[in-house]
Amino acid sequence: MATIDINKEIIWDPKFETGIQRIDLEHKIFLELFNSYRIAIIQKKNQFELNKIINVIEKYAEFHFTSEEAFMAQVNYPGIENHQHLHFDLLEKLNIAKHKVDNSIEFLQFAYEWFAHHTTHEDRSISTFVNKNNIQTNYQLNI
């Protein structure tokens, strides 16, 4: 996994693409939040300010996982239970990481890897399932 360059914008990588509009949109927000955190580090914001962004990332992760699980349920994705457990593990890891934030860059690196690994592996399986079964997903269908 690439090491984060604190001075460079974290950008969307095509390998993150699931092809599912809503999931991709939500994933892009994660990168927005990581960039907010990155900029706050450059601006030498204090721990209190940095913690506020970690809090937003945490809340957003809770929202996104719930949203993604709802999607999986709607398309009858067979691996939903296992995937949900992976989400639980991710939140536990985030909990541990946010308590060790003496090194902000380390947290950013953790968060990015945490995101990238899950997106390119487990979330990819959802899109494989959706494509294989020809499930149409778009906003008009409310999926």
Next chain:
Amino acid sequence: MPINKSILIVDDVSDNIVLLQSILDKAGYNTIAATSGIQAVDLCKEIDLDLILLDVRMPQMDGFETAMQIQNNSKNAETPILFLLVKTDESNISNAFKNGGVDIINKPFNDEELLARINTHLTLRAQQNNLAQLNITKDKFLNILAHDLRNPFNSLLGFSELLHESIDQADLNKIKKYADIIQNTSKNTYDLLNNLLSWAQAQQQGMVVKKELVNLNELINELVQNVENAAESKNIEIFISLNEPIAIWADQEMLNTIIRNLLTNAIKYSKVGGEIKIKGVINNNFAEIRIKDNGIGMDETTKNSLFKVLETKSKKGTKGEVGTGFGLILCKEFVELQGGKISVESQLEKGCEFIFTIPIKNN
């Protein structure tokens, strides 16, 4: 700072345990860790805990099953269990309270909230324990008022009536006999009442030990004189052996109650013609006092229940003397309040020996 509160943390992920331990250690709690439900259930059979933090998602045996097994064992059946659950794990969150949990700690968590919830449940538990204890005390108090204090009045009323009749008959022998009985009964009842009131007072928070320099030799002589009549009536000899003059810093009133009760008991359970020996020595900054009789003694079961409020019952003396089984509870309370210890050695039909210690210094 929480004093000596023990919290068990159960989680299959060691990073989670390390994190919780560091937060709780810093807050002053004693923590114990288990990495599986089975290990937690085993620990709960051995150790008295104040609170349990229990992860729900664990392989083999999950948190709900673990909670059930912990609560089926008497040792920690009442210990509050707080389930650790990921915030988005809604199906388990809605089941947590049905599965024996008093609260939920969501992961990710916030330290202040975690500590506040733990503190709330520890406080609640302590209050429940206090209330239960107060209720036992109240029941015991009422029980004594209802039974043990009523009986002596039957005797006082009966014998004073007989006394009255004897006066009419001018039968001096009978008058003397009944007056003696009335006096003895009154004295016993008065002692009983004093014990009861002292104990009730000791139950109230803030019972203060008022230490002063007490001359143990004088105190024991005085108390022995007070029971001489009772001892003579059973032809019992009392021997005092204090190797040296012993002066200790102690609460004189409490010390009075302790020795008076132990002496009265020794007489009560001695047979006619028995012997009571009182010994006093100084041992490592403690005065150790032994009161030994060669009376009826007691079996193991009685011995084990002697100092327990819930299990106290009175056994009549060898001449039918009554009591409440309460004096020893009071002795234990007063010895411990002053920083000492009390114990008993006894064999059925061979008598018994009560030993208590009191620190001699004033600190």
